[in-house]
Amino acid sequence: MKFICRKFKVLKNADLYGSSINKFKANSVFHKLSASFSSPIIPMANSFYTSKRFMTNSCDGGNKNKISGRHQFHKDTENKLNEQVLEEFKAAYEYLTIGHYFGRTDVALPGCQGFFMNMYEEELGHANIFTNYVLMRGGHVNLKSIPVPEIKTWTVTEAFSRAVQMEQGIKEKLNEVFDVAEKHKDLHIMDLVSTEFMEEQHRSICEIARLVTRSKITDTKVGEYLFDQMIFESFVKKEKENLMNERRLQLVEGDDKHGIYK
Numbered sequence: 001m002k003f004i005c006r007k008f009k010v011l012k013n014a015d016l017y018g019s020s021i022n023k024f025k026a027n028s029v030f031h032k033l034s035a036s037f038s039s040p041i042i043p044m045a046n047s048f049y050t051s052k053r054f055m056t057n058s059c060d061g062g063n064k065n066k067i068s069g070r071h072q073f074h075k076d077t078e079n080k081l082n083e084q085v086l087e088e089f090k091a092a093y094e095y096l097t098i099g100h101y102f103g104r105t106d107v108a109l110p111g112c113q114g115f116f117m118n119m120y121e122e123e124l125g126h127a128n129i130f131t132n133y134v135l136m137r138g139g140h141v142n143l144k145s146i147p148v149p150e151i152k153t154w155t156v157t158e159a160f161s162r163a164v165q166m167e168q169g170i171k172e173k174l175n176e177v178f179d180v181a182e183k184h185k186d187l188h189i190m191d192l193v194s195t196e197f198m199e200e201q202h203r204s205i206c207e208i209a210r211l212v213t214r215s216k217i218t219d220t221k222v223g224e225y226l227f228d229q230m231i232f233e234s235f236v237k238k239e240k241e242n243l244m245n246e247r248r249l250q251l252v253e254g255d256d257k258h259g260i261y262k
Helices: 002-014 022-033 050-058 075-102 110-136 154-185 187-215 221-243
Strands: none
Touching: 022 154, 050 110, 075 110, 075 154, 110 187, 110 221, 154 221, 187 221
């Protein structure tokens, strides 16, 4: 209506100067406008307020110029990263289950318990890296339900063998993320996967596979004890403050003045 009134006002003002031609135009426009407001209105030439550009920007709320933090982040790549997050959480959940099993009073292998609790925290950290990365790229984090691990009890060899399988599965998923990122020319994700995660996965697979070999020597309870002590010394002792306090790591005073492991 403002545009209509403006156009009519211009033509009406022209009539004040006594131009019969302008008066005729004004009357004609007024007659057409009063007859039907649904008829299209042709903007005046050289008028900023009635230009198509001005009307588009003012009426559509600026949606066409909406600024987003998402840039060259393909949906396929986003989906693969969300799948990787799920894989990391699944591994973390299973490591947590295994760690709690070895921490039971009727199992009591603190070295194995600490090792798998460390692995649990590591996988959680990886999942958080990927979720934060998706958010940084302007994507959406889609969390899914984590299946409950089927196995409830473990031997030492079974637990470490399962750890190798999980690390290999995570590596295969990382390969898929890399392939999709390469397809869509997402160099940053390719660099993230290849430099920050791949070497770590290879080292983990190699290290845990060696532990599987050593664990097979533990056919007796004494051998199991010595293996668990080795795990504690090599992988847990430096991190024990993060897992449980020192008092809980020790036996009841008087039973063993040196504690479980030194």
